[in-house]
Structures are given as structure tokens and as C-alpha cells.
Amino acid sequence: MEKKLTYEQAMTRLDEIITTLENNKASLDESIALYQEGVELAAYCDAKLKNVEEKVTKIYNGHGFEDYQEGQDGDNH
Template sequence: MSETPVAEMSFEQAMAELEQVVGQLERGDVPLEQSIDLYKRGAELKSHCEAKLKSAEEKVAAIQVDAEGEPTGIKPVEGL
């Protein structure tokens, strides 16, 4: 497990660590207390990844394109 605070991680860093956490939990070769800590860290990583994805989706949704598919500007996204 990384010592880096989850909030400071990029999406890629958080996803890589989340995959490690899931792998350790699936193998079941860690003591109960460590499993609980891993589960908590995994939940934080999952939430962080979801927030990063939502932010990226909002940015993509806000890009306006012309008839040729070229970006023309950014529009506000309602409800996001």
C-alpha cells in the first residue's frame, strides 16, 4: 500500500493501487486487521477514481464541436 494520500494521486496511480488492493483481498492471504485497512483504502481509492472520471466526463460533455467534428468552444453542462 502506498503512503501517498489518495487525494494527491492521479487517476492512474489510484487505479493501479486499487488493483493491488483488490488482488490482495481476493487472495485472502492477509490477516483480518490488515484486510480491514485494505478495504478502507480500497474504498477511498474507488471514490477518488469515480470523482476523477466524473470530472473528465463533465469536461468532455462540455466540448462543443462543429459539423466537421472540430472543437469550437466549451458550453456549460446543465445538471452537472
């Protein structure tokens, strides 16, 4: 799986996989490969969401938006 996917791209691909599997449009071997890809995509999306949740919690808990920006671009204004 391409790790540089955005969350939205990963979810779109996951939806495609689900549709293919639900509609029985793949052979057994293809279905297994798609299922494995889907599990990896779901884990990737879950990790992305947890990362965002941690950042939002840090901002919300009083560290402030400026602290968050400094961590993102490396500047220490």
C-alpha cells in the first residue's frame, strides 16, 4: 500500500474494495488480496485519525495553536 496516500484517498480506495467484494466482482484469489489491502487501508486510516486526535487534544488542552504551528514548520517564533 502506498503510504503517501491522504486519508481521503485511502478511504476512497477502501470504498472501492468494499464495493467490489460486496458485488462478487473478483475471483477468490483477488478477493483475498483485496481483503488484505482493505485491512491495511483500514489500519492506515485508523492511525491517521488517532494522530489527528492527539494533535487536536494537545491544542485543546491549552498548548495553543501557535505551539502546534511551530511543531509543523520547525520555526520557533
